[in-house]
Amino acid sequence: MGEINLGVSAAIIVKDSERCMARCLDSILEAVDEIIVVDTGSSDGTVAILESYRNKHDHVKLYHFKWIDDFSAARNFSLSKVSNEWVFVVDSDDVLPEADCNKIREYTNEMDDMKEKAVFDIIYDNTVEGVITESIPSGYVRLFPSQLRYEDKIHEQISYGALQRIQSDIHLLHDGYDTNVIDLKEKKKRNLSMLIESLKEDNENARLWLHLGREMSVVDKDKARRYLEIAESKAQSVELMKWIQESKKEL
Known part of the structure; x- marks a missing residue:
């Protein structure tokens, strides 16, 4: 990892996400200062979509990581490429609502002003055909200092030690359990x-x-x-x- 800047990066790991990749990126383009995307071996049109965004937007950066059946390894690789103090972790089938775009920087700026660090839960909204079917208010730490790392190969969680854990009012819409689009x-x-x-x-x-x-x-x-x-x-x-x-x- 190079020099760390004040600001917030998004980190995303993807594979065969052409269905939802552009939608995800469009939702976070203005919300963060940098977008790190790590492709883990896509065989569809995902990489072409990512390259088109990288060519249009200087703050979108694309990397490749060989999939080794370990979500933490892939996520930690993405975190190693982040150049800002804070990171917002997103999946390709997530969408950040437009109303929440400014909230990420509001939380991190407030922490920076107080010279403090914390990890933040987001509100996870599962959707089916665009309708929210379940809202999970806690359990998803997605905004945190970028030097932290994940553990466990699957259902990976960030290890944050004694840092304060704060419930945010940032929402992410997620359709990864919609049987209309997912097997x-x-x-x-x-x-x-x-x-x-x-x-x-x-x-x-x-x-x-x-x-x-x-x-x-x-x-x-x-x-x-x-x-x-x-x-x-x-x-x-x-x-x-x-x-x-x-x-x-x-x-």
């Missing part, structure tokens, strides 16, 4: 496979057991319950325990 069965199959492989390396990770239970809930509720009970037996944080118990109630 949900294939997505679940991929996630289950990656979680099982991750648990072979880190069997005591309660959060991975939780996510395995949540993913399994659409396939086999008995197995899902068992995995959530394992997660419960290994959980050490109040926040994680609460999430596990809420997940058990949903079965």
Whole structure:
């Protein structure tokens, strides 16, 4: 990483995202000072779209990273290319509402003025055919100091230590679970496979057991319950325990 500037960058990892790539970029072009996009091996028109944006906009930068079945590795590579103090992490199937475009800099500028650091949750709105079907107010840390890094191969989370965690009023619209545009069965199959492989390396990770239970809930509720009970037996944080118990109630 080179010299770090005051400001905020967006960081996105993508693969075969031609369906939604332009829509995502258009929504954040004015909201941040730099956009780092890392392609992990697209075989559709994603790279051509990204190159066209890079050619039109100096602050859009494109990199390539060989996919190694590890979301944290890809995300951390994208973070290593960021040149600003703050980073806003977005997925290609996310859209930042126009009404929220100025909020990212408002939060980071306020922190800079106080010479403080924190991590910010955003409000995650799942959509189907453009209609919000579920709004998740916390659990998605997407705005944070750019020197932080992710952990876990799948359902990766930022490791932020003792930094204050603040709930923002920034929304992201997400259609990655809309069965009209996504093969949900294939997505679940991929996630289950990656979680099982991750648990072979880190069997005591309660959060991975939780996510395995949540993913399994659409396939086999008995197995899902068992995995959530394992997660419960290994959980050490109040926040994680609460999430596990809420997940058990949903079965």
